[in-house]
Amino acid sequence: MSLGLRRPHEALDYASLAGFLPPPPDFFEERFFEPPERIEARQLARLKEKALTTAAIPFHRRRWNEAGFDPRSISRLEDLASVPVYTVDDIRRSIEASPPLGDYQALRLEDARREPMRVYMSGGTTGTSRPTLYTRWDREAGAILTARALYMQGIRPGDVVLNAWSYGTHNGAWAMDEALDHWLNCVVLTTGTGSVTPSRKQVELALEYGAKAILTTGDYLLRLAEIARELGVDPEEDLRLCALPNIGDREALETTFGVPSYASYGFHEVQWVAVECTARAGLHVFEDAFVVEVVDPDSGAALPDGEQGSLVVTELYKTGSPQFRYNIMDLSTRYPREKCACGSWLRRIAPFAGRADNMVKLRGVNVWPEAVGEIVTAHPKTTTDYFVRAVRSENRDDLIVSVVSNAAAKEFESIELELEHALREKLGLKIAACVESPGGLDELTEVRTSPKPKRFRDERSTSGKE
Numbered sequence: 001m002s003l004g005l006r007r008p009h010e011a012l013d014y015a016s017l018a019g020f021l022p023p024p025p026d027f028f029e030e031r032f033f034e035p036p037e038r039i040e041a042r043q044l045a046r047l048k049e050k051a052l053t054t055a056a057i058p059f060h061r062r063r064w065n066e067a068g069f070d071p072r073s074i075s076r077l078e079d080l081a082s083v084p085v086y087t088v089d090d091i092r093r094s095i096e097a098s099p100p101l102g103d104y105q106a107l108r109l110e111d112a113r114r115e116p117m118r119v120y121m122s123g124g125t126t127g128t129s130r131p132t133l134y135t136r137w138d139r140e141a142g143a144i145l146t147a148r149a150l151y152m153q154g155i156r157p158g159d160v161v162l163n164a165w166s167y168g169t170h171n172g173a174w175a176m177d178e179a180l181d182h183w184l185n186c187v188v189l190t191t192g193t194g195s196v197t198p199s200r201k202q203v204e205l206a207l208e209y210g211a212k213a214i215l216t217t218g219d220y221l222l223r224l225a226e227i228a229r230e231l232g233v234d235p236e237e238d239l240r241l242c243a244l245p246n247i248g249d250r251e252a253l254e255t256t257f258g259v260p261s262y263a264s265y266g267f268h269e270v271q272w273v274a275v276e277c278t279a280r281a282g283l284h285v286f287e288d289a290f291v292v293e294v295v296d297p298d299s300g301a302a303l304p305d306g307e308q309g310s311l312v313v314t315e316l317y318k319t320g321s322p323q324f325r326y327n328i329m330d331l332s333t334r335y336p337r338e339k340c341a342c343g344s345w346l347r348r349i350a351p352f353a354g355r356a357d358n359m360v361k362l363r364g365v366n367v368w369p370e371a372v373g374e375i376v377t378a379h380p381k382t383t384t385d386y387f388v389r390a391v392r393s394e395n396r397d398d399l400i401v402s403v404v405s406n407a408a409a410k411e412f413e414s415i416e417l418e419l420e421h422a423l424r425e426k427l428g429l430k431i432a433a434c435v436e437s438p439g440g441l442d443e444l445t446e447v448r449t450s451p452k453p454k455r456f457r458d459e460r461s462t463s464g465k466e
């Protein structure tokens with residue numbers, strides 16, 4: 001070792017990591033079926049240690065001191081409720097005060113000689129990029145969580161897999177690559193998006209190599225199915241995929257490829273938190289890596305199991321950019337701990353139900369754009385493409401929903417009336433509906449240019465809100 005240089009292979013003990021977070025298939029042979037006492041005892045032990053190490057980070061220490069929280073005071077999992085939560089706005093403020101990394105990191109870039117690290121960013125398209133530092137341990141731990149998720153979705157060791165995500169400053173494509181390569185022995189074809197490897201070539205490669213999965217958005221995979229058909233290839237019979245993306249039109253994906261699609265939940269800073277099992281009765285949280293709570297979006301107070309609110313995540317494995325009671329503002333419900341039909345006691349949460357900060361109060365009723373979207377896209381003559389705008393006129397808040405239809409333009413008016421009727425019936429509110437031809441919403445949703453389509457815009461501040 002020269003001058004304190006520690007190389008990546010020296011910085012990580014793989015065996016102890018695999019004991020801390022077992023990779024698939026081992027994880028699904030033992031830890032996935034553990035009894036509740038074992039699950040919670042491990043969580044508590046890891047949480048106590050996590051509180052002590054996190055207290056050394058300026059961002060957390062400052063907030064904890066202000067709230068009078070002592071990291072040594074955790075003696076039960078319930079004690080987490082006494083720790084103040086923070087949101088992405090707090091992280092943004094931290095970055096603005098000390099760019100580019102903020103003061104929520106446990107490391108500095110200057111530490112790289114002794115602690116090899118990588119940095120990935122989220123939110124790069126609009127606003128401040130939020131950097132996350134990953135030590136060797138964090139990279140491989142995240143790759144194990146990703147490998148578990150891909151395994152639950154149907155990928156098996158040794159499969160050939162196309163990775164059609166964008167290899168950029170975002171973590172996504174890289175984490176998938178590392179999971180497949182390091183923990184599933186899969187052979188990865190690093191095609192990248194359609195602008196790196198043309199769509200037709202992606203279909204040809206998938207066929208030639210007998211790929212078992214193409215990792216990308218649901219929208220792009222359906223586009224590849226169209227191209228396959230143009231080439232005389234049947235997406236189900238000839239491509240024979242075994243796993244489908246977790247985002248996109250589940251029904252269309254399943255009928256096109258003849259494989260089940262499983263929902264999952266995760267986000268940039270902590271990677272995969274929860275994945276649906278074959279029983280499809282909620283998403284199992286990887287509880288050796290996370291404690292998940294649900295709080296009231298307005299007050300931040302913890303909510304009882306079964307009530308919908310904002311997800312608060314504490315991770316138990318990260319060393320570079322720890323997250324301790326991060327209020328993600330994603331809506332979900334935590335179910336009471338019960339044994340699932342699949343045999344696992346791991347806690348389940350409901351699938352992502354929308355953004356808590358997108359909530360609009362309309363004449364005393366809380367409405368989420370995603371709920372409006374669900375109603376208008378359920379009509380037999382509309383597609384899954386929609387966009388909701390909140391506007392203010394004559395001192396009144398209103399929502400306007402636009403949805404795409406493949407029907408003839410002369411039918412649009414009658415579809416609009418039916419949609420408005422359905423919205424009134426389901427939500428008890430009058431919401432205006434507009435039907436658009438295919439492509440009519442592309443500019444608003446950015447569906448052609450962004451992996452995560454936009455579905456909502458609040459225009460009230462520009463339309464006369466005081």
Ligand SMILES: [Zn+2]
Pocket residue numbers: 277278279280284340341342343344
């Ligand atoms: Zn289950």
